[in-house]
Amino acid sequence: MASVVALNPLYSKTGDSSVKTLTDRMKERTTDVHKTAETTPFMQNLLQGEINKKSYCQYLTDLSVVFGELEAKLGSPDKLLESLNIPLLFRKDLIANDLEVLDEGVLEVGTAAQQYVEHIRRIGSDKPHLLIAHSYVQYLAIMFGGQMMKRMVAEKWEEAVQFYDFSQLLEENQFRSTFEYARSYKDVLNRVSLTAPQMDEIVQEAQVAFEFSVQMLQELE
Numbered sequence: 001m002a003s004v005v006a007l008n009p010l011y012s013k014t015g016d017s018s019v020k021t022l023t024d025r026m027k028e029r030t031t032d033v034h035k036t037a038e039t040t041p042f043m044q045n046l047l048q049g050e051i052n053k054k055s056y057c058q059y060l061t062d063l064s065v066v067f068g069e070l071e072a073k074l075g076s077p078d079k080l081l082e083s084l085n086i087p088l089l090f091r092k093d094l095i096a097n098d099l100e101v102l103d104e105g106v107l108e109v110g111t112a113a114q115q116y117v118e119h120i121r122r123i124g125s126d127k128p129h130l131l132i133a134h135s136y137v138q139y140l141a142i143m144f145g146g147q148m149m150k151r152m153v154a155e156k157w158e159e160a161v162q163f164y165d166f167s168q169l170l171e172e173n174q175f176r177s178t179f180e181y182a183r184s185y186k187d188v189l190n191r192v193s194l195t196a197p198q199m200d201e202i203v204q205e206a207q208v209a210f211e212f213s214v215q216m217l218q219e220l221e
């Protein structure tokens with residue numbers, strides 16, 4: 001029990017800034033793989049405004065099943081994760097709207113996305129606390145790098161950027177910016193009541209979440 005207190009992020013809020021929060025630890029653990037994700041050809045092309053519509057729709061199709069599975073789990077009754085059930089944060093329907101606007105027809109879900117969905121399904125039943133790592137990786141990706149992507153996508157298809165849009169969530173909770181909300185979302189993740197071993201597993205799982213994401217990105221042109 002003592003080790004829980006030593007690593008509990010709430011403890012760090014009492015003044016000991018040397019104690020790292022869970023999100024600090026996930027960020028530190030995934031610095032290298034974040035670089036890998038950022039520099040995949042698909043992401044580089046996207047940031048340079050070279051967006052192929054079919055690839056972008058494939059990207060959204062893959063994300064729609066990943067967010068769909070994640071949000072189904074986050075939305076189901078679970079005492080531990082109830083603070084992560086934030087319907088205005090959920091992206092599944094917004095991705096579906098973007099896909100409808102882009103009107104590329106129904107695409108087959110990629111292999112990596114299928115495997116990622118299977119993984120989320122498995123941990124959702126066996127180790128639901130690990131979903132914290134996937135929430136961290138997927139939602140913060142949209143709140144940070146995603147805001148740069150939004151600008152590039154909007155230049156081509158300004159009606160198809162709901163995936164990146166948090167305005168309703170910001171308005172209803174009186175946040176001034178997505179970045180301000182991102183800080184608050186990290187607090188939500190850091191406040192989940194966890195044991196020290198669970199936290200260690202979540203830090204490791206953040207790496208796994210990035211690896212699935214990189215595999216998905218590498219399948220895209």
Ligand code: HEM
Nearest residue numbers: 023027037038043044047136137138140141144145148213
């Ligand atoms: C071109 C693509 C991307 C760019 C330019 C980008 C850029 C950024 C930037 C500038 C930050 C803020 C870093 C900081 O505050 O120190 C960030 C944070 C983050 N990004 Fe990315 N990113 C990209 C892709 C991705 C992808 C594909 C993922 C995962 C699927 C991802 C996950 C994250 C996460 C989880 C954070 C939060 C780190 C933290 O503050 O704890 N990013 N990104």
